[in-house]
Amino acid sequence: MRKIFVLDTNVLIHDPNCIYNFRGNDIILPIFVVEEIDKLKRNQNTAIQARMVSRVLDGIREKGSLARGVELPNDIFFKVEIKNDISLLPKALSRDVMDNNIISVTLGVKKENPDRRVIIVSKDINMRIKADSLGLEVEDYNTDRVEYSELYDGFFEVDVNKELFDEFCKSGKIDFEAIEDKKGIKPTPNCFFKLNYKGQMVSGRYVDGKIKKFILGDTEAWGLRARNEEQRFAMELLMDENVKVVTLVGGAGTGKTLLAIASALELVVERKRYKKILIARPIIPMGKDLGYLPGSEKEKMKPWMQPIFDNIDFLSENKEDKTGEKVVAGLESMGMIKIEPLTYIRGRSIPKGLIIIDEAQNLTPLEIKTIVTRAGQDTKIIFTGDPQQIDNPYLDANTNGLTYMADRLKYESIVGHITLKKGERSEIAEIAARLL
Template sequence: MRKIYVLDTNVLIHDPKAIFNFVDNEVIVPISVIEEIDKLKRDPTTGAQARITSRVIDKIREKGSLSKGVELENDIFFKVEIGYGTIKLPEFMHKELVDNKILAVTLGIKEENPDKKVVIVTKDINMRIKGDSLGLEVEDYETDKVNYSELYEGSYEVDVSDETFKTFEKTGRVKIEDVASKENEPNCFFKMKNSGKVISGRYSKTKKRIERMAFADVSAWGVRARNDEQEYAMDLLMDDNIRVITLVGRAGTGKTLLAVATGLEQVVERKKYKKLFIARPIIPMGKDIGYLPGSEKEKLKPWMQPIYDNIDFLSENKEDKAGEKVVMGLESLGLLKIEALTYIRGRSIPAGFIIIDEAQNLTPLEIKTIVTRAGEDTKIVFTGDPDQIDSPYLDANTNGLTYLAEKFRMVDISGHITLKKGERSKLAELAAKLL
């Protein structure tokens, strides 16, 4: 049975091409959604997606009248709905709110189409609650959803025979079929156990074998790995052949510190890349503090303070504000750039080492935008904790970080590690576990 899907604004902002994913069904966008998208075009965090959405719908308009409906490919019927203004909502529901206008339109469509299933698609939890309480069918937009609880961790623990263990210990390599029974992800790690002994290696898909890690024990800007997962992360971060890396883990596991340390090491000391580029999405935790005074750099400082804290930790000079002084020195030499993620769109960054921190607050579309900015010989590292998301319309299953990790798991030039053990402090580790 063909269904009628009514799309909320946040669905189109999350995925401007969502309209084309409802194959063999009808898609309705209320006119109030179009009005809201127009307002969001001026918002620095949603402006790009809003403009893309407008262009997508305008392209559909060229095929026919949006008010009468347009037949699209894959048997999709699309329409912009302007009617049903007379539908009555409960008195306590303010009629001017966009959410309530969408609910009214959906009630009207349902009333006019009693033989069809009418569904509101929204990423807003409260909108789903309100719709359900009015007797409407509601759904989340799940086209790009990943099951975070089953996310690939980047490493495996396996028991191996005496012969296999001794072969790896002696030669530093072993055939994949001697360790794993199936074709594994490229650049995944194996912790091989035998009679209480443990040894680790990384899988090379091109050579069909597990090899000894080349960079697991290196010192990057004075930092060495403290546990197995950090060794795996270090091996990926220092390898020139790995171009996209996702580091997932709760607070205190060392994601950002390892990324910044290896970035500084390879840009400043080893000169493998021309510049270290560090960016974070500007999304506040809790209530926003509003507009900030000063220059662009002064405005960004509160958002970028975690980066300064990490460079502070890495600085040999432990005097006050050592991190800021190191940053200023490297910026003056053109080796480092710390800025808001807002400014990355439209750029091309060749031969750069890019770190995107707090990437769990990005949508899959924003992640795509960032990865497509990479020029020749550029390496991109995404770090984040999917359990700490500040964006109101994302969760552990729908954010761009987990989406990228899942989609790139079989790509030869990518690597992923889930870091589990906290190394910041005993207190931080306890808080992450118990709270």
């Protein structure tokens, strides 16, 4: 039987085209959602998505009456519901709260369709709890969901016999198919293998059916060398110009941002392989927002970009005692580096550049797509983030854009991914990341 899905505002903001993913079912959009979308157009963090939603809804309106309902592709029926019987709400729930009005519309739809499943789809946990407590069926929007616990690490460990181990050490490569115990592994382009023979370990990179030794992982980038095997894998991908998109996922202190910035400085400033570095991160606060900051654009951005300066500080310790801000200022004056919020990236085309997107776990899949499509000819993009530390209220480890992209692009030959696990910041940082 066809189900009736009632969409919450946050689902549309997360994916403006989500309406077309409910194949063979009916969709009800409460009029209150349209009002919320209009308000979100004035919010800096949601303005772009809200306008996209409005355009999608207007496109549907041109096909028929939203009040009577519109037949859409994939056997979807879409309708905007304006009827709201507020008496269906318990008196304990305020009539002034938008979520409660969406729930009351849903209760009305359920009353009119007692024999059909009526389901609220929301990415707001509290909305789902509240609706469920009133006897309504609720679901998260799972179309672009990727189970973070099942996300591949970008490397595998396999046992090999003495002949294969010796062949790899001597010739620098072996055929993947020659490994007897593959453990059901399906290798992806640019993944890595740890080859183990009785406690002896060597590593290689998977390329065109073969596992080959690699050398870029041991490169010194702006004075920095990898400290563990996972960082070696990351450095190999970061320094390889043929790998156009790199995703680095890891907990606090694993070195993902530091490695990205060091490789970028090495490739742009020292080796002149790219024209400039563009570093950007989403403007989402942890905890209570401090509101508008005084000063020029650069002064407003300084608190948000301080983690970038901290990393460049660390890398600049042996370079004439310059601070990160001085290094950035010098490179900015030469047009070699630009640090800015992600707000300004839409509409741009960035050729021959190296783009670093830090804290990418706070981005939606749509925002990730927007960023990747900015890349021009000979541009490399590096995404770093920790899906366990998300400040965006409508995302989690399974639905953020970083996890989604790492999973969806893993079979592309110009894409590489590594999950960094070993903390290198300090002993206390490693203990905290592991135990707290």
